Amino acid sequence: MPKVYENVGCPYCGCSCDDVRVTVSDDGKKVLEVENVCAIGTEIFKHGSSEHRHRLPRLRQPDGSMKEISYEEAIEWTAQHLYKAKKPLMYGFGSTNCEGQAAAARVMESAGGCLDNCATICHGPSFLAIFDNGYPTCTLGEVKNRADVIVYWGSNPAHAHPRHMSRYSIFPRGFFTGKGQKKRTVVVIDPRYTDTANVADIHVRVKQGHDYELFDAFRMVMHGHGDDLPDVVADVPKEQILQVAEIMANARFGTVFYGMGLTHSDGRNHNIDIAISLMRDLNKVAKWTIMAMRGHYNIAGPGVVWSWTFGFPYCLDLTKKNYAHMNPGETSSVDMAMRDETDMFINIGTDAGAHFPIPAVQHLKKHPWVTIDPSVCMASEISDLHIPVCICGVDTGGIVYRMDNVPIQFRQVLDPQGLLTDEELLNKIADRVDELNAQGA
Amino acid sequence: MAEKYILNMITQRAFEEGVAMEIGKTSPEYFDACNIIEMNEQDMKKLGILKNTNVRVTSESGQVVVKAVVGRQTVYPGLCHIRQGVWANQVVPPRTQSTGTPQYSGFPVTVEPAPEEKLKTALHLVQGAVGMWKGEE
Numbered sequence: 001m002p003k004v005y006e007n008v009g010c011p012y013c014g015c016s017c018d019d020v021r022v023t024v025s026d027d028g029k030k031v032l033e034v035e036n037v038c039a040i041g042t043e044i045f046k047h048g049s050s051e052h053r054h055r056l057p058r059l060r061q062p063d064g065s066m067k068e069i070s071y072e073e074a075i076e077w078t079a080q081h082l083y084k085a086k087k088p089l090m091y092g093f094g095s096t097n098c099e100g101q102a103a104a105a106r107v108m109e110s111a112g113g114c115l116d117n118c119a120t121i122c123h124g125p126s127f128l129a130i131f132d133n134g135y136p137t138c139t140l141g142e143v144k145n146r147a148d149v150i151v152y153w154g155s156n157p158a159h160a161h162p163r164h165m166s167r168y169s170i171f172p173r174g175f176f177t178g179k180g181q182k183k184r185t186v187v188v189i190d191p192r193y194t195d196t197a198n199v200a201d202i203h204v205r206v207k208q209g210h211d212y213e214l215f216d217a218f219r220m221v222m223h224g225h226g227d228d229l230p231d232v233v234a235d236v237p238k239e240q241i242l243q244v245a246e247i248m249a250n251a252r253f254g255t256v257f258y259g260m261g262l263t264h265s266d267g268r269n270h271n272i273d274i275a276i277s278l279m280r281d282l283n284k285v286a287k288w289t290i291m292a293m294r295g296h297y298n299i300a301g302p303g304v305v306w307s308w309t310f311g312f313p314y315c316l317d318l319t320k321k322n323y324a325h326m327n328p329g330e331t332s333s334v335d336m337a338m339r340d341e342t343d344m345f346i347n348i349g350t351d352a353g354a355h356f357p358i359p360a361v362q363h364l365k366k367h368p369w370v371t372i373d374p375s376v377c378m379a380s381e382i383s384d385l386h387i388p389v390c391i392c393g394v395d396t397g398g399i400v401y402r403m404d405n406v407p408i409q410f411r412q413v414l415d416p417q418g419l420l421t422d423e424e425l426l427n428k429i430a431d432r433v434d435e436l437n438a439q440g441a
Numbered sequence: 442m443a444e445k446y447i448l449n450m451i452t453q454r455a456f457e458e459g460v461a462m463e464i465g466k467t468s469p470e471y472f473d474a475c476n477i478i479e480m481n482e483q484d485m486k487k488l489g490i491l492k493n494t495n496v497r498v499t500s501e502s503g504q505v506v507v508k509a510v511v512g513r514q515t516v517y518p519g520l521c522h523i524r525q526g527v528w529a530n531q532v533v534p535p536r537t538q539s540t541g542t543p544q545y546s547g548f549p550v551t552v553e554p555a556p557e558e559k560l561k562t563a564l565h566l567v568q569g570a571v572g573m574w575k576g577e578e
Contacts, residue, residue: 156514159453159456160459192514208546264451264544265547329539329541332540338537355526359535365571376465378567
């Protein structure tokens with residue numbers, strides 16, 4: 001009889017939907033049906049039972065081909081290279097559970113290298129702004145139950161967080177929002193007329209890269225200097241700025257969800273810190289919160305796990321052995337890659353091969369490259385060693401942190417068929433590095 | 442095309458790109474989803490580009506051949522968009538403004554018609570960039 005699993009977590013975006021229903025064949029090896037999940041999540045569960053998945057590590061041979069080796073050999077290869085490297089870098093962690101992230105902290109503490117996660121190329125600028133200015137936020141349930149004004153600024157949930165609008169922000173009927181969408185005003189601020197803008201009541205078409213001016217204009221209005229605005233700011237007419245500012249000031253409970261439109265554009269963290277300043281201004285007259293649209297289902301996890309381990313969320317320099325250091329312009333993955341400061345790269349739960357700018361990939365590739373990932377990806381195809389592992393939420397469970405830092409327990413639905421989890425693999429590597437350190441001491 | 446016309450490039454998500462990525466980065470779905478540039482129709486006319494033909498995109502840090510289309514999520518004249526992924530990252534400048542985050546959105550590019558040029562696969566681009574490509578050029 002096929003087994004039906006309820007309340008399964010979806011390991012894709014920061015929504016970390018936990019209402020998925022998965023039907024699995026009676027031998028536990030095949031996903032037969034997936035319900036309640038978006039098309040992207042569906043593909044992850046289908047991919048989990050693909051026949052094309054690698055079940056053993058593969059080591060690059062002198063002729064350039066990849067040959068299967070045992071887990072023991074892969075662990076030995078990785079530990080030896082980590083022990084020899086002066087400044088190895090382990091990067092990724094968007095797609096693994098918190099247990100794996102804690103084990104990775106142990107490996108890099110033993111190896112004395114650098115530890116970084118995908119925040120560095122994603123919401124890292126948000127962290128920088130939060131350090132400067134604070135983070136007046138809330139959980140997603142607060143938005144569902146209270147919010148009557150929703151602003152998506154530089155984010156496009158219709159494409160990046162497909163069930164965000166239907167689970168948390170616009171469409172659900174909450175405790176104080178019983179009329180659902182009808183009583184919520186939705187504003188989308190984006191240079192493109194996105195599919196999210198298509199759902200919104202108001203689309204503010206800002207000039208790309210000029211969000212800072214627009215925030216400045218909103219803050220001027222909040223401070224009572226709206227009359228001094230120029231006729232047009234960042235391509236937005238003054239009348240529209242005044243109109244949106246009035247909606248914001250009259251909100252009972254408002255939330256700004258922002259994304260890569262702010263963190264990837266000119267200004268980076270300063271776009272976020274002025275957004276947070278606007279929240280402070282708005283909270284004098286209304287109730288406002290802000291939330292980063294975190295990307296992967298557990299990219300909030302490393303921030304939390306490494307904060308309680310080392311006190312820093314990302315860009316960790318552990319080379320000094322007994323104290324950690326963090327300074328993103330100096331200790332971030334891309335900056336270190338571009339200055340050729342690392343001599344070994346471990347790609348785990350991400351795909352730096354596809355998602356780093358290609359000059360950074362070219363620098364990293366000068367040195368040994370290990371990929372720890374369930375799937376074939378660009379990183380696995382240029383690495384010296386590819387170690388396949390369980391997919392969190394499919395072959396293994398664990399804790400993940402949603403975009404609002406709410407921990408969710410993910411479930412295992414498939415038989416891992418001999419695959420190690422990230423946690424098991426990394427602990428074995430750490431054990432071996434500890435042995436080598438003891439021998440060398 | 443006498444004068445040089447600079448466009449402002451952004452690289453962002455798309456639903457199709459997310460689905461294709463989970464099917465696999467070496468799949469035909471990923472190839473179809475990500476090797477396109479979305480442009481404004483006025484810009485395409487100005488640059489002599491026909492819809493659904495290949496173009497060469499050049500930035501300060503690289504170049505890539507992609508297919509020019511008019512996207513449903515419209516861009517204003519002067520703005521263009523490649524979905525995030527292998528093709529986009531051939532031209533994304535790695536400069537981080539000392540924050541660790543590269544210039545994924547808002548960098549200058551030139552776009553020129555290249556209807557005879559072939560589109561390269563993801564593997565060809567990435568392995569080619571690091572000297573590991575063993576297939577045909």
